Amino acid sequence: VSNPGGDALHCLDDIERAAFAVLPPEVRDFFAGGSGGESTVAANRAAFDSVYVIPRVLRDVSAGTTTSALLGRPVSMPIATAPIAFQKLLHEDGELAVARAAKVAGIPYTVSTMSSVRLEEISAIGGSTWFQLYWMREPKRSLELVRRAEAAGCTAILLTVDLPWMGRRLRDVRNQFALPEHVVPANLDHGNGTAAHNTGSGGSAVATHAGQAISAALTWSDVDTLRSASRLPLVLKGILAPEDAERAVDHGVDAIVVSNHGGRQLDGAVPSIAVLEAICQAVGGRCEILLDSGVRSGVDVLKALALGASGVLLGRPLMWGLAVDGEDGVRRVLDLLAADLRDALGLAGCASVAEARELRTFTSTF
Numbered sequence: 001v002s003n004p005g006g007d008a009l010h011c012l013d014d015i016e017r018a019a020f021a022v023l024p025p026e027v028r029d030f031f032a033g034g035s036g037g038e039s040t041v042a043a044n045r046a047a048f049d050s051v052y053v054i055p056r057v058l059r060d061v062s063a064g065t066t067t068s069a070l071l072g073r074p075v076s077m078p079i080a081t082a083p084i085a086f087q088k089l090l091h092e093d094g095e096l097a098v099a100r101a102a103k104v105a106g107i108p109y110t111v112s113t114m115s116s117v118r119l120e121e122i123s124a125i126g127g128s129t130w131f132q133l134y135w136m137r138e139p140k141r142s143l144e145l146v147r148r149a150e151a152a153g154c155t156a157i158l159l160t161v162d163l164p165w166m167g168r169r170l171r172d173v174r175n176q177f178a179l180p181e182h183v184v185p186a187n188l189d190h191g192n193g194t195a196a197h198n199t200g201s202g203g204s205a206v207a208t209h210a211g212q213a214i215s216a217a218l219t220w221s222d223v224d225t226l227r228s229a230s231r232l233p234l235v236l237k238g239i240l241a242p243e244d245a246e247r248a249v250d251h252g253v254d255a256i257v258v259s260n261h262g263g264r265q266l267d268g269a270v271p272s273i274a275v276l277e278a279i280c281q282a283v284g285g286r287c288e289i290l291l292d293s294g295v296r297s298g299v300d301v302l303k304a305l306a307l308g309a310s311g312v313l314l315g316r317p318l319m320w321g322l323a324v325d326g327e328d329g330v331r332r333v334l335d336l337l338a339a340d341l342r343d344a345l346g347l348a349g350c351a352s353v354a355e356a357r358e359l360r361t362f363t364s365t366f
């Protein structure tokens, strides 16, 4: 895979640049953008860059491995794909290309409620499939989605808790962003997202559609409903306060994702990597802790592990791979990240993910 300028692609940022060179501006903006002034988008990177790892030495790393487990199942590396809506905007194969690449790489693929391919088709690929749930305005619709995910063989439910409605993504508002006809919210039968295609809305049609479909009334009692409605591992995605993490444990969740939604919800929300350690301390091992928002390299994964996470979700970089070269582009992203993580682990003196979780860190103010 090489970019149109002929330069080779050696890191995830190279692939981002290559994608930006080929994508229509409004599609690039939908995937790259954040809410408001995008201060949290920028802070996600600044916060990762302010964390330093204190490496260990004189430990045999000759047979090091990135293998680990997430939600009780083996993975080739402590990474799953983040749920991302409407992947057909980037490539005709959309979610199928990303899920196939995730399967080849040996990591779970997370289907979004707003996927542009039906969840049944994605899980039929046969990799490990997680389902991300947006709580619908009609609760019975949420439970219908859960039933479908269970019937299709999904192995976890991630309930997203940071989106009562979509944050104001000014790029989409300015572009009056709407879905093209061939991209639909495929899991939602009712009307197939007519509002999302409305180019004359004067703002973001995707935000209008999300507002019509998703409930802003979600509370802990719905978490209880969901907990008792399904035996699948339950994960809350979008926790940033240690108090909410503790509360999640009290409500019996199996894991949380420390996340600010990639800077797309509250602009000015704290970077997830900056609160990770405090959350791990508050939780004290009572549930699994994953992190996303800003992961761009193997060293970023190492930092999250060192601060106490058991793994990360990878978001936008997969989309840049998809845009550049479909399934092969996504495979390139995951191959680069796997090699990068092997390198980071070994150079930090760690032969395993478990050893990485024992590393100390130093954080400068950012």
Ligand SMILES: Cc1cc2nc3c(=O)[nH]c(=O)nc-3n(C[C@H](O)[C@H](O)[C@H](O)COP(=O)(O)O)c2cc1C
Residues within 6 Å of the ligand: 030, 031, 032, 082, 083, 084, 085, 112, 113, 114, 132, 160, 237, 259, 260, 261, 262, 263, 264, 292, 293, 294, 295, 314, 315, 316, 317
């Ligand atoms: C274009 C786009 C669409 C997304 N769609 C969803 C979604 O449908 N459900 C969800 O829970 N999170 C969604 N997210 C958030 C991601 O799951 C994840 O939290 C975020 O991408 C992490 O930030 P990063 O990609 O900058 O690392 C989306 C993110 C992007 C960029």
